[in-house]
Amino acid sequence: MPRKRMGTERPPSRTVTDLAERLAGELRNSREGGQPLIYETEYPSGRIRVIVIWDTWDAAAPEDRTSAILRAYDLAEGRESRDKIALASGLTVPEACAAGMLPYQILAALRKGDPLTREQAHQAMLEEGASTLMSPDALQLRFPAEEDAKACVRRLIQRFPGTEDVWLINRDATAQDFAAARDEAGEL
Amino acid sequence: MPRRLIERCQPDSIREFRAAARERFEDGLWLAAAGRRTGAIYLWGYAAEMTLKAAYFALRGVADTAVLTWNGHIQPAINRGRAAPLNIAWPSQGAGHNVRAWAELLTAERSLATATAYTAPFGRDVQRSGQRIGRLWREILRYHKNVAYSHEVQQVRDAAEWLLTHSDAL
Numbered sequence: 001m002p003r004k005r006m007g008t009e010r011p012p013s014r015t016v017t018d019l020a021e022r023l024a025g026e027l028r029n030s031r032e033g034g035q036p037l038i039y040e041t042e043y044p045s046g047r048i049r050v051i052v053i054w055d056t057w058d059a060a061a062p063e064d065r066t067s068a069i070l071r072a073y074d075l076a077e078g079r080e081s082r083d084k085i086a087l088a089s090g091l092t093v094p095e096a097c098a099a100g101m102l103p104y105q106i107l108a109a110l111r112k113g114d115p116l117t118r119e120q121a122h123q124a125m126l127e128e129g130a131s132t133l134m135s136p137d138a139l140q141l142r143f144p145a146e147e148d149a150k151a152c153v154r155r156l157i158q159r160f161p162g163t164e165d166v167w168l169i170n171r172d173a174t175a176q177d178f179a180a181a182r183d184e185a186g187e188l
Numbered sequence: 189m190p191r192r193l194i195e196r197c198q199p200d201s202i203r204e205f206r207a208a209a210r211e212r213f214e215d216g217l218w219l220a221a222a223g224r225r226t227g228a229i230y231l232w233g234y235a236a237e238m239t240l241k242a243a244y245f246a247l248r249g250v251a252d253t254a255v256l257t258w259n260g261h262i263q264p265a266i267n268r269g270r271a272a273p274l275n276i277a278w279p280s281q282g283a284g285h286n287v288r289a290w291a292e293l294l295t296a297e298r299s300l301a302t303a304t305a306y307t308a309p310f311g312r313d314v315q316r317s318g319q320r321i322g323r324l325w326r327e328i329l330r331y332h333k334n335v336a337y338s339h340e341v342q343q344v345r346d347a348a349e350w351l352l353t354h355s356d357a358l
Contacts, residue, residue, distance in 0.1 A: 041273050047299040062288065062319040066312070083308040086299030087292055087315060091277055100270065100275035143274060 012071060015109045016064050020071035027076035032154055035093075035129040039144065042164070047086035055131050057090045063178050065090025093131030093140055102142035102171040104149040105139065106156075124159060146171070190306040199255040202246055203243045206355065211237070213352055216354040220345065225328060225336040232348035233287060233325030240318070243358035247297060247304065258284070271291040273300075285327040291318020291351075294358065316358065317347040 018032035026036055034056035041047065045073040050069055057065050059128070073081045079161065098101045106128075108121040116124075126132070141148040146169070153167045160166075198204045213235040222229035241311070245261060246252075256262070266283050269276040278289045283352040295311045298304045306314065324336075324344050336344075 031192070039275075041301050043273060045299055045302040045305050047305055049275060049299070051277075061323060063316050066319065068313060083216065085308070086305060086311055087296045089277060089292065093325065096277065098279050101210060101275070101277060111332075 011142075012067060013064065015060055016071060019060060019065070019068035020075060022056070022076035023052065023054075023068060023072035027072055032131060035131075037129060037143075043086065045086075046084065048084050050085055050088040051096075051101075051164040052088070052090045053093060053096045054090065055092050055133050057092050058133060060090070062090070064131045072083060072090045092133055093142060094133050097134075097140065097142060100172070102141045102144055104146055105170045105171055105172070106152055107168045108166055109168050114166055116160045116166070120160070121166070124156055128156065183185055201253050201256055202250060203252045203258075205242040209235040209238040209242070209352060209355070214346075217257070222260055225338070225341045226332075226334060226343060227338050229325055229344045230329045232344050233285075233321055233327070233329070234322050236287050236317070236325075236348045236351050237285055237290065239348075239355050239358065240287065243355065244290065244294045244297065247294065255276060258350040264309055265293065269296070282327055286322065287325065288318040288322030291322075296320045310354075310357070313327055313350065313354075317350050320344070 023036065026038065030038075035051050037051075039051045041049040041103035046154060050073075052065075052069055060068070066088045067068070069090055070082050073085060089098070091101070093102065106125070108118075108125065110116075110118055110121060119181045125139045127142045128141055132170070134140050134141060143152065153169065156167055157163055208253040212231045216231035216235065217230065219225075241256075241262075244265060245256060248265075250256070250261065262284050266278055266289075268274065269289060269292070270278045274293065276289050276292045276296060278286060278293075283289070291314050293312050295306060298306050299311070305311075320343050324340050
């Protein structure tokens, strides 16, 4: 009777290879703004947690996204870097929003007389990494931390001087906010 | 008079989760063999969920027979997973049953210390199993009449079986 050992690893698909090559390019040439947003957290053990927020993941399965991230690190930084990754997750902007990971949103509050047009604001937000997946008309330019959002606003003002009052940073309310409010009410 | 089924149930615990995971996995095999594909997936998803929860709470030092509760264990684990440094993407809907998130929580929690961290390939297998089940299984399947494809049955069975057969190492 034939005896066959079955592996669990699949060869990387064309999608994974393409995404990995694009992402490896981003890792080699890190930019100040725009997608993908790549967040690395180093644990005390030396292992790394990687989150890549990128609308390009939209059509890819979660395990393909993880495979692409690991392969990208392999391509850009070598096998050792890849093996330090404990957990790699790829999320689109809407997925990261749904998980409460991008609470800081930049809005363009344009008024008559502002020194930039709606189209210019739209294009600049896209270049800074705004997502069109929720709606092509309502851009979502979001960040996990206030400092990231402030840095983005600084870049936008540098690009369009005199627009300090145009760019607003809005923070979503979180479950922790509600819990804190409840605690405060309880203390009164 | 004998006690009824519900009255005979033990409280939720690591030991009960591990034993129930094997029972539900076996039940799923019988359903799949009878052509009841969605029912099989439905049970395998729970088998995976219980296996991962048991592994996580064992890692956190919960005793085998300690009673696990929503407020005392499940919700705090979800909150810990969502927060830095673990940063697990954990949507609110069906949070307690999110197999992908539990698999990632377990992998990330283990990675915090060198002594408990999985090897890179094993950690990837844990995450991959959670991701595959997460794509095809939700607890809400019970409310729907859809029939699963054969390849979907195989994917969920393989992933649940992998977790179950590696539960000692999780």
